[in-house]
Amino acid sequence: MEDRRVIAAVAKWRERPALTFEGRTLTYGELDALANRFARLLIDRGVAPGDRVLLALEGSITFVGCYFGTMRAGAVAVPLPAGPRSDRLATAVSDATPAACVVDPATVGDPHQAEALGTVPHYFALGGEPLGVHPFLRLTPPRRLADFEPEHVLCGHGEGVHEHAAEAVREALAHARRRLPRLLVEAPAAAMRR
Numbered sequence: 001m002e003d004r005r006v007i008a009a010v011a012k013w014r015e016r017p018a019l020t021f022e023g024r025t026l027t028y029g030e031l032d033a034l035a036n037r038f039a040r041l042l043i044d045r046g047v048a049p050g051d052r053v054l055l056a057l058e059g060s061i062t063f064v065g066c067y068f069g070t071m072r073a074g075a076v077a078v079p080l081p082a083g084p085r086s087d088r089l090a091t092a093v094s095d096a097t098p099a100a101c102v103v104d105p106a107t108v109g110d111p112h113q114a115e116a117l118g119t120v121p122h123y124f125a126l127g128g129e130p131l132g133v134h135p136f137l138r139l140t141p142p143r144r145l146a147d148f149e150p151e152h153v154l155c156g157h158g159e160g161v162h163e164h165a166a167e168a169v170r171e172a173l174a175h176a177r178r179r180l181p182r183l184l185v186e187a188p189a190a191a192m193r194r
């Protein structure tokens with residue numbers, strides 16, 4: 001269904017159910033609002049008409065809202081292709097060269113990658129780092145994230161990085177082990193001696 005048809009359906013049936021998935025129903029009005037919010041987010045983050053947006057969200061209401069929101073922003077929605085979970089995201093990013101990616105960790109098969117980076121001082125980001133690796137992942141950081149060239153890093157742990165984001169990701173991953181807080185090294189060792 002094209003976005004103009006959704007807009008026409010919203011005008012005619014705003015309160016009627018548009019879709020139901022896993023027991024959750026979204027009305028045409030709610031779908032419209034979700035699509036508008038996502039379109040605004042893309043535009044605010046610099047996604048331009050014709051840019052590709054990779055949607056690594058399978059079978060969800062969020063996917064539908066992001067799909068239509070991408071179209072409203074004038075961008076091209078690129079759903080994550082089928083294939084082995086371990087390679088899908090890296091392959092899709094390489095092939096599509098998207099301006100933005102929306103990733104559900106359950107879709108790509110590695111839940112640690114989505115939560116691996118953050119900007120919260122003294123927990124994720126140490127000693128002036130603009131972006132840091134989660135303390136529990138610093139010994140084995142998800143190095144596959146260095147393959148991406150993001151313009152922005154939005155994260156649930158802090159404000160994110162909006163300038164030199166690709167460099168910040170590479171830096172955080174490259175120095176994760178060296179910058180591991182001494183407490184995290186000494187505390188487990190002390191606990192094992194007891």
